[in-house]
Amino acid sequence: MSSLVLHPAPAGYAPVLAIDSGTTAWLLVATALVLLMAPGLALFYGGMVRSKGVLNMMMMTFGALAVVVVVWTLVGYSIAFGDDVGLGLLGDPTQYAGLGQLLEEGSNGESAYPLILFAMFQGLFCVITAALVSGAIADRARFGAWMVFVAAWTVLVYAPVAHWVFDFSSGEHVGGWLANRVGLVDFAGGTAVEICSGASALALALVLGPRVGFGREPMRPHNLTLVMLGAGLLWFGWFGFNAGSALAADHRAAVVLTTTLLAGATGTLGWLAVERLRDGHATSLGAASGLVSGLVAITPSCGSLSPAGALAMGALAGVVCAYAVGLKYKLGYDDSLDVVGVHLVGGLVGTFGLGLLATSAAPTGVDGLFYGGGLDQLGKQLVGGGAVLVYAFVVSGIIGWVVDKLMGFRIDEDHEVSGIDLVVHAETAYDLHATAGARSSGPFLGTPRKDDA
Amino acid sequence: MSSLVLHPAPAGYAPVLAIDSGTTAWLLVATALVLLMAPGLALFYGGMVRSKGVLNMMMMTFGALAVVVVVWTLVGYSIAFGDDVGLGLLGDPTQYAGLGQLLEEGSNGESAYPLILFAMFQGLFCVITAALVSGAIADRARFGAWMVFVAAWTVLVYAPVAHWVFDFSSGEHVGGWLANRVGLVDFAGGTAVEICSGASALALALVLGPRVGFGREPMRPHNLTLVMLGAGLLWFGWFGFNAGSALAADHRAAVVLTTTLLAGATGTLGWLAVERLRDGHATSLGAASGLVSGLVAITPSCGSLSPAGALAMGALAGVVCAYAVGLKYKLGYDDSLDVVGVHLVGGLVGTFGLGLLATSAAPTGVDGLFYGGGLDQLGKQLVGGGAVLVYAFVVSGIIGWVVDKLMGFRIDEDHEVSGIDLVVHAETAYDLHATAGARSSGPFLGTPRKDDA
Amino acid sequence: MSSLVLHPAPAGYAPVLAIDSGTTAWLLVATALVLLMAPGLALFYGGMVRSKGVLNMMMMTFGALAVVVVVWTLVGYSIAFGDDVGLGLLGDPTQYAGLGQLLEEGSNGESAYPLILFAMFQGLFCVITAALVSGAIADRARFGAWMVFVAAWTVLVYAPVAHWVFDFSSGEHVGGWLANRVGLVDFAGGTAVEICSGASALALALVLGPRVGFGREPMRPHNLTLVMLGAGLLWFGWFGFNAGSALAADHRAAVVLTTTLLAGATGTLGWLAVERLRDGHATSLGAASGLVSGLVAITPSCGSLSPAGALAMGALAGVVCAYAVGLKYKLGYDDSLDVVGVHLVGGLVGTFGLGLLATSAAPTGVDGLFYGGGLDQLGKQLVGGGAVLVYAFVVSGIIGWVVDKLMGFRIDEDHEVSGIDLVVHAETAYDLHATAGARSSGPFLGTPRKDDA
Amino acid sequence: MKLVTAVIKPHKWEDVRQALEAAGVTGMTVSEVSGYGRQKGHTEVYRGAEYDISLVPKIRVEIAVDDADVAEVVDAIERGARTGRIGDGKVWVTPLESVVRVRTGDRDADAV
Amino acid sequence: MKLVTAVIKPHKWEDVRQALEAAGVTGMTVSEVSGYGRQKGHTEVYRGAEYDISLVPKIRVEIAVDDADVAEVVDAIERGARTGRIGDGKVWVTPLESVVRVRTGDRDADAV
Amino acid sequence: MKLVTAVIKPHKWEDVRQALEAAGVTGMTVSEVSGYGRQKGHTEVYRGAEYDISLVPKIRVEIAVDDADVAEVVDAIERGARTGRIGDGKVWVTPLESVVRVRTGDRDADAV
Ligand SMILES: Nc1ncnc2c1ncn2[C@@H]1O[C@H](COP(=O)(O)OP(=O)(O)O)[C@@H](O)[C@H]1O
């Protein structure tokens, strides 16, 4: 059944629609795919830290997943997709609070898919964005503080930004300013997800300060097979993220899947080419990083490019990000796992690059500078990207600062040196020795000891 | 295309249906997702044992997968979904023997999906249930004995229970007693999968007895990154398990996916909260365990709760199971990986809790005690949960005992100390040293030596 | 919506079709599933080599993924699915060059799915086939040479073979000789993927020669949990590979999914049975290998067998391949990870076995020898399998030889002993020690040193 | 001062540790090693190819002790580690010229 | 010749290496070990069950040196490894009867 | 009794083992260590950041032998381990005061 809805919001003026089983099937799967990006990211990040911090790294993603899902259900979805309460800045926070309203009504007659499914799909975008931020503060954040940060950030940063970017006006529903007034094109979240996570990450990295030994001690990835596996799961999940954003199982979704595949491939090749020429070796971490860079850049532009455009966009992102990750050593901020270098920079490449490479033959129907569209779209992209960057950076920084003052965001230096897994989670990730277990005494279930964490 | 069938059995009184491509697409994917739960579980369990037993742990899942698929095809599906041969206890074992009957007929005119697909989807439920059981007998079961147990258990335990719970009467087809006469609500297997696996696991743990050193020697998880990865894959697959049980790509499936997501999130938070307050640390194993607890409890109730109900159900399960896993040390049975504490207890929480928290606004249309439905549904749930618990425990115990007498279920104590991987599978999982391989002599393809196993 | 197209090419004489959302949803997912087979394979292979070569092994898959996607977009798809330029040997390489032609037209009125999606789905088949080849040359191939080989091989080997096997004539479109003139039945690539990869692998193994210490030094798998995980992901992805090849979400896809599940199960059991009887132990590597063997053999035959036939086919493949992997020690070629023993042999079992076991009750409607179809279909299978085997072996050998002459395909012996990860990629996969990182000096971003690679 | 080195079976480590504690030993250094001797290794099988693993996992314990305590320490190890089956391991004693505690600079008897 | 063996905290390895380099030591052999002593291990918690890990990670450094250099080498290690907190480790010295460089067959002083 | 300790290249372990077997050595203790010396390590690159890995993997073999056999054992190791290239490793010999076989309580020459 051909697609009957316009992307990405329900088309209010369309005839009353029944739920379409094909579209619903695809959205069910796409939602599951985006969920899978969470463990994918946990592995991608977890493999990149030292073995003494891998569990904490994974826990920041799993923790974010749990917290965001709850907060999103309670209030986040309403802020993002409720009727605008003024100026396109914020949705009505009470409109869908708790999501009970969506339990019975399958469709509002304007969508070919169940609205509650849309709410979950969008909620998982928030999860991924939050989890991405954690890459900047590896090895040194108190877990409780992180959980509190994520809750506040969901309400104050992500949900408003999602309203701006993803909430299209339709019928009597009024949405956000970037989507409807500015005319920003961001198919699957180059601004709301990538730039937002990168800018928030930079703010947090500054609030927490660098790891003990940053730039001096080696902090090389402890398990690159996890990184590669994580990258693979991310690519797989990204199909749901991007092509799911078409909100239909139609030709447009197919085009989006295509550009997502192509940009991942050339992102990989672009980064590897830089490494080969600059360092003499093409590394596996480079392949994984380039892949993600390409995917980041195609996220906003996946519905606006031709196959050739997607190949170019991916390659561009791969090359630019390969250089951008070196910045932190020069500027001295410890963005531990390069959220800025990959997601902020890659997000900017994709969001602005769309202004150049977009072709109206693609689903979003917009022409960029190189396709005769002039500077018009580029201007809109600059406004959208810039606004999200500044807002996310400032508000995340404030939240981080407040959390730090209230409860302390960072663990002790001693604990950091010992290893955060041990101190905060009372666990170590691996015990692979032939003599495993031979070296400790047995389980004991009694009076708990409360240490730091 | 909106859903045309009633859950979960074909509606015999409905007009003759054509196969719906959207529903079929979703069921194809859901079936694949449930398959993926098998490696997910293998990793989840495998990471939790000591490194000397991880391969055996994974092999018990892969072995169960292979055996169940064959036995289910030959006879299991018929017992579960064949016409009842009396009292709602058993389907006709010959009716679909070998499944050749389903090769040509796509639909019986009562289902919007191919029946052979339904047979596979249900068969994989049996796989997961069997594999769950293996968690109770880590590190000490003979592999051949396990394979024989699984075959017998599929026929004698799972298939009958599935008939009771999942086989709805329709038209001339008469199904099982719990679904049709008692009116048990078990959307995706809180009784047939969770309680059944937990009770069977307890029986086997008692038959085999505790591991050498249980409660004295430390037996801590050897690789928590595998556990986290496994938990992630399980959550992803669980969407297919639960929302696939809607047997349609419609609003009901969307609601089920929603409750599944929410309960997993609050299950995680519930368990972590207990840990933080009781032990002082929130652990990654706790996050993974809480997640699974929440998913277990939502399995029967995923179609009966509001979003708020799902949040409550998950949290409840996370808290209760966090305490329940300590029972084994008190009572002295070695349920090695807490199948009882998580699946039996979590399954009971979900099955009985549904009697309290169900709302008729949700797909199954039943009101629990808290929603003005009185004690009626709770009573049905108690009967259903209790019947499955007792039946699975007794029959699994008998099968295990017979297998033990016939061929010996347990490996030698010496072998257990050396490590089951080495002795039973002639393998070790890891060789990560820089000097890998330098310490053994080369491959030899000749006269095999037959040792134990 | 029931399937409206014939497998596997658009049916030109059918009425003009609209895109079907259910079919499109399934193809979107199937394409994602085939993508996931790439990391699945990378893990499966990566776990099987020594720890000093795991990254290179994974990089050969990720590299192939990136290169093939680009080459396929530029020209591969056109060669495979463009209008035949003569004798059924080759499609018109310019017809869809760059795929821009498919950006706007959703369907050509002959397919129920977007054509650009079909192009991506097929492109990923080429990715998997290329990546499979790398298993034969573990631990010793220069990465740049591999990348060049893959590009040439995509154009000269895979794309033509795909044209022969997968490009069905329809309307004015003329396809390949094996599919249309010979009448080869190869549902999902027993010839184009399995035999082709196996024969290419054998050729490359001969071009590069054996690893230092082959047959003398032990080279045992360094991480069997990765192998098991990889096998699990492969099975999951294979559902997309095989059932996606139905190009519709219908009863035929359901049958294909069924045979794929069953053959994987009995493949596992077949291999384990051989091991148990021959060596005395059932190993996890055996389970993973048997699973893959069963899946390989069902790939061509998944649309032609009854459930019973699929059980038999899987078991046969498991048993035959368990013996076939020993050949390399006897014959002295170093097919490092048994691409020949599993994929070539398994592909032959499936392709030829179809001539015996096919039943016209299954989707492809062909009867094999045992079902009263005589020798007719077997003959066609022999021609198809033989032609692909010879062509792939010869042309891959020539490409490999040329690459070796031009740039050198193999790394130095010294480097091979040190470990290819270190030398070619300047990385090591694991640093799991408690003292991780303590033993090297910190990061330095400056003048790169160019070594070998 | 002497250095007592023991190579023992991994699962006897806890027993040895307790025996040493009873003998008054408060410090030691432990490492994972592989043993080669009368106790044979095992065979592993990968895709039908057999690999002979000749080494077996052991734990090595090193203890710096006063000359006077050597006999008691060796005795404690023997008691803790003995199973009576092949592969129980070895204990050997080497002369030590000096021992230093890094934290304080204490020497010899004061250092352990 | 003497063999100097040092057991130190892992994160002091780089400092020790530099101190040794300054003292003219150009070769050594390093291994990962676990220490048991005054510095206590930690407790890990898995599903509510507590495990006492009594061993702490250490690095052992072995250096064969000329008799004349022993004092300087021990000194360098002390300087590099000392933090003043419990668990800084031990250094001990044993007599060596001979040293051989495998590559050349050089003996003793020529061999290190 | 003497303790012969050899630090060798990992891929020469099999040759050394065979040479020792030929020399009548039936027991030894083996461990994974890292070497620092003339043979330099390598550079690894992660996201453009270079890390100098100064240590190279080695295998250490310890053998308790009768005084009479020391020369032959050292010789066997030299033969097995030598490639003539930098990094072949070291062998050193220390005096042993006693050796005990845990299983039997046998001492010294009877214990190895
Ligand atoms: N000559 C030796 N030098 C050093 N270590 C030895 C020697 N002989 C045996 N060992 C160590 O002692 C362990 C036990 O020795 P083994 O011969 O197997 O049994 P047992 O000591 O009971 O006779 C070996 O695994 C090895 O680690």
Ligand SMILES: Nc1ncnc2c1ncn2[C@@H]1O[C@H](COP(=O)(O)OP(=O)(O)O)[C@@H](O)[C@H]1O
């Ligand atoms: N008697 C001993 N013999 C060998 N090693 C020892 C001995 N005592 C301590 N060690 C080693 O020295 C390390 C530090 O000792 P510890 O008692 O913790 O602190 P400190 O040396 O500061 O008093 C231990 O972890 C252990 O590795």
Ligand SMILES: Nc1ncnc2c1ncn2[C@@H]1O[C@H](COP(=O)(O)OP(=O)(O)O)[C@@H](O)[C@H]1O
């Ligand atoms: N003074 C020393 N004390 C202990 N071990 C040493 C010493 N010098 C070298 N080694 C060990 O010997 C190994 C080889 O030494 P190296 O200087 O690299 O080569 P070569 O022995 O061929 O001159 C080193 O990796 C280290 O393990």
